[in-house]
Amino acid sequence: MGVDRFGQVLHLPDLQFSQLCQQQFSINKGIYNTIDSWFYHNGVINILDRRQMILQFMSIHTQDETSAKFGPGGLxxxxxxxxxxxxAKIPMH
Structure with a gap:
């Protein structure tokens, strides 16, 4: 996904963004909502930052497979x- 397209994706309405994630990563709405909620409750309040993290997380977990698979407690x-x-990548001052 190119930089321009990536930026556009982050600004999609919620329904379209979640549908894109479902299509791109073969996850259902429940998994998407769980991931979104998890990041929110861990301090990623800004929706654009959260969506970027969702895409990074899902990209990592679908690199070798066509869909993300999470067993019980795995997610x-x-x-x-x-x-x-x-x-760990954030510099501490």
């Missing part, structure tokens, strides 16, 4: 692992 664990990697 939370993968979100926590992703979060730890993102936080």
């Amino acid at each position: 939370s664990k993968k979100l926590e692992d992703f979060w730890d990697k993102i936080i």
Whole structure:
């Protein structure tokens, strides 16, 4: 996805953005809502930042497969692992 297209995607209305995620990553609306809610409750309040994180997270978890697969408790664990990697990259002052 090019930079221009990526920027446009972040600004889609909520329904279209969630449908794009469902089509692009083969996830259902419940998984999408869980991921969105998880980032929100972990401090990513800005919708554009949150959508960017959702796309990054989903891209990582679909690199080797056509769809993301999360077993029981797997989604939370993968979100926590992703979060730890993102936080580790933020310089501490």
